[in-house]
Amino acid sequence: MTAALFADYVTDLKVLLDEIDSTPENFRSFDLHIDLAHKGLLFVYETRRKLGQTDSIYYARMAKTGANKQVSQKTAYDAVSAFLGLGQFLALSGNFTGADGAEGTTVEGDYPTCAIAFTYRRTGMPKARSMRLIFLGFSTDEAAVAHAERVADTPTLIDMRPFHSDRVWEWK
Template sequence: MDVAFYADYIAGLRSVFAELDQHPERFQTFSLHVDLLAAGNLVVYETKRAKGQTDSVYFGRPASTGTSQKMTQAAAFSAIDRFFGLGQFVALKAEADVDAPSVKDEYPHCAVNFTYRKKGEPQFRSTLMIFIGFNDDADALAFAESENHRLVQAGERPFSGQKLFEWR
């Protein structure tokens, strides 16, 4: 099975994510929603600026309690940044004729919906992707070659599907 690796893509995404987190004033407008699920724990980082108004929400749902709790921006950023620091990633693709599969809890995974325009730039950039994180290339390849899952993985880059897509 062909599988595309995304460590380089995540490195770029991580850089823009960190810049937005630390210097939102550099962005004219943005909409970012990140859901990270790792070891059964959910972390959500959501922020949006439109018409000069910024709205943000950061929360987590620990596996132990199952109830959502507010988090600080720094804690949510830190959790997602740690995920982005893993060694390798594969991306999932959504197909119209395939039921939406779920990723097992043993694999940390993250959905990213990000649109932004920096000040002085003429165009928006946008991405909507789902990534599974691994320690290294060998772990990612072993997962991709395994028949124990029903996940449909992006096999070539740049990926652009009906629902999910790399930077546009």
């Protein structure tokens, strides 16, 4: 299996998320939830806009303590933006069933992992668009390909694009 690479997709997504972060009034509605995990730290960036009102919450959680700490929008988005600025990405297929049929994931914290659930409707758009993907971030194409080769015997990575399943999907 050859894993699909997502650098182009994430580059386009980052442009859209930068706009949501800086000028939410350009959108009629949106619902954005981002969980970014790496090295025992979880950042959550959550914002929604409906009927002209924007509500947001941003927090971080340390794995060791499990305690949540509210952070500024800038701090949370800087972490997300740094992740989205990495060189290459793989995406998880949502199929985390192990050999024994139990649910589980191969994400072990070696690579930054970012789950993004996003629905938006720009002013004037006839209908909303949505996406839901879980990305693994890598600094280079070579690092991404090497990781994909190491886990080639598991069905966890997306291997064809565009990808659509019940759990995760590219734009629809």
